[in-house]
Amino acid sequence: MKYNPLAHTGIQLPEICLGTMTFGEQNTQAEAFAQLRYALDQGLYFWDTAEMYPVPPKPETQGRTEEILGHWIQQNGGREQLFIASKIAGPQQGGSHIRDGHTRFTATEIESAITGSLQRLRTDYIDLYQLHWPQRPTNFFGQLGYTNQHAASDLEITPLEETLTALHQEIKKGRIRYIGLSNETPWGTLKFLQLAEKLGLSKFVSVQNPYNLLNRTYEIGMSEIAHYEGVGLLAYSPLAFGYLTGKFRHGARPANARVTLFSRFSRYNNPQSEWATEQYAQLAEKHGLTLTQLALAFIKQQFFVTSTIIGATSLDQLKENIAAFEIELNPEVLQGIEAIHIQQPNPAP
Numbered sequence: 001m002k003y004n005p006l007a008h009t010g011i012q013l014p015e016i017c018l019g020t021m022t023f024g025e026q027n028t029q030a031e032a033f034a035q036l037r038y039a040l041d042q043g044l045y046f047w048d049t050a051e052m053y054p055v056p057p058k059p060e061t062q063g064r065t066e067e068i069l070g071h072w073i074q075q076n077g078g079r080e081q082l083f084i085a086s087k088i089a090g091p092q093q094g095g096s097h098i099r100d101g102h103t104r105f106t107a108t109e110i111e112s113a114i115t116g117s118l119q120r121l122r123t124d125y126i127d128l129y130q131l132h133w134p135q136r137p138t139n140f141f142g143q144l145g146y147t148n149q150h151a152a153s154d155l156e157i158t159p160l161e162e163t164l165t166a167l168h169q170e171i172k173k174g175r176i177r178y179i180g181l182s183n184e185t186p187w188g189t190l191k192f193l194q195l196a197e198k199l200g201l202s203k204f205v206s207v208q209n210p211y212n213l214l215n216r217t218y219e220i221g222m223s224e225i226a227h228y229e230g231v232g233l234l235a236y237s238p239l240a241f242g243y244l245t246g247k248f249r250h251g252a253r254p255a256n257a258r259v260t261l262f263s264r265f266s267r268y269n270n271p272q273s274e275w276a277t278e279q280y281a282q283l284a285e286k287h288g289l290t291l292t293q294l295a296l297a298f299i300k301q302q303f304f305v306t307s308t309i310i311g312a313t314s315l316d317q318l319k320e321n322i323a324a325f326e327i328e329l330n331p332e333v334l335q336g337i338e339a340i341h342i343q344q345p346n347p348a349p
Contacts, residue, residue: 001014001015001016001044001325002014002015002300003015004232004305005232005306006128006178006205006232007203007205007206007230007306008205008230011083013046013083013307014043014045014046014307015300015308015325016044016307016310016322016325017044017047017048017234017307017309017310018035018036018044018046018047018048018309018310018318019048019236019309019311020032020047020048020049020053020065020311021050021053021054021065021311022055022311023049023053023054023064023068023069024053024054024064024065025056025064026054027313029068029071031314032068033072034315035318036069038315038318039322042322044322045081046083046085046307047082048086048208048234048236049065049084049121050065050066050086050087050130050132051063051066051086051087051088051098051113051117051120052087052098053066057098058097059097062097062098063120070119070122071122073121073123082127084126084127085127085129085180085208086126086128086130087129087208088103088105088110088114088117088129088131089103089132090103090104090105090131090133090134090135091104099112099113099116104135104156105135105158105162105163106158106163107165107166110163110166110167111166114126114170118175124175125174126176126177127176127177128177128179128205129167129170129176129178129179129180130179130181130206130208131182131184133183134183134184134185135163137150138185138188140183140184140185141183142267142348144346144349160191160192160195164192164199164201165199167179167202179202179204180204180205180206180207180234181207181208182207182208182234183208184207184209185221185222186225189204189207189222189229189231190225190229203231205231206231206306207222207233208234208235208236208309209222209234210236210237211237211238211302211305212240212244212299213240213244213276213280213294213298214243214244214268214273214277214346214347214348215237215240215346215348215349216345217346218233218235218304223302223303223304227304232304232306232307233302233304233305233306234307235305235307235308235309236309237309238299238308238309238310239292239295239296240267240273240277240295240348241268243269243273243277244277244291244294245290245291246277246281246290246292249278249281267348268348270347270348272344272347273347275344275347276340277291279344280294280295280337280340283336286336287330287333287336290320290324292320292321293324293327294333294337295324296321296324296325297324297325297327297329298329298337300325301328301329301334308325310322
């Protein structure tokens with residue numbers, strides 16, 4: 001297992017993070033425990049969750065993923081050996097069932113969200129606490145262009161200073177150790193960093209955004225920030241909802257796949273993505289690789305990636321995904337990837 005620095009914290013994180021959003025929906029607690037045990041045996045002690053999970057978000061399951069992790073901690077101990085990341089849900093996207101709809105990034109609601117997560121996780125602190133998505137209207141979750149025409153004064157947006165100050169206070173209390181962003185834009189990332197410098201507050205140390213062969217928009221703007229500011233990427237959806245495993249090639253829809261079960265997962269289902277996926281699959285086969293190996297190895301070789309978040313609905317999938325990180329893509333394969341990307345860049349942003 002390779003380890004990468006978490007910004008300028010002195011913390012080294014494994015290049016793989018275990019995503020848990022299927023725990024409590026597609027995975028039972030017993031199945032989740034099997035994944036957690038295997039992950040730890042491989043040196044993968046970095047786990048990512050959220051108060052909104054599992055996905056898809058529903059009132060009757062909200063918080064169940066954190067609860068499963070909490071049961072693990074209670075039964076197995078070793079909390080100090082884990083690096084646990086969670087997220088506070090913002091308004092609208094998560095649903096009004098989360099904290100009765102009180103999901104703005106105010107000091108009061110941040111405190112309430114952290115308290116709930118700590119109780120479910122059965123721990124006294126969260127290692128990395130992230131804003132799940134921006135509270136302001138901007139381009140994320142598949143929206144490529146920025147279309148907001150409202151003046152800031154016309155919108156009920158918590159001032160970024162208030163959010164940052166509240167998170168800083170939670171760090172001082174010891175309830176969270178570090179803070180991260182998620183689904184964030186270049187403007188938002190730089191603005192938060194600027195405010196932290198100006199006000200003498202804690203800086204965000206990571207950005208959790210989508211990044212895969214079908215969506216490389218992070219490279220536009222955000223990768224430069226990672227280079228100069230040291231705020232690395234926690235790459236989520238590295239296999240594009242499973243499309244980059246090849247299991248949906250030629251219109252196939254396996255019975256228990258997330259895309260088959262839940263219609264909301266349509267982000268990668270378009271003709272451009274299907275064409276690009278087929279080209280990447282053929283490239284992988286040409287070089288004796290699986291599409292999964294090609295997709296995951298490509299991400300880990302990017303300088304701006306701190307860790308890649310992998311999720312699985314079976315232990316076999318998890319084993320395959322972790323093993324893929326042993327692969328190093330040679331220059332010929334990388335050139336092949338770029339040739340496809342030039343023909344069909346970012347078909348599923």
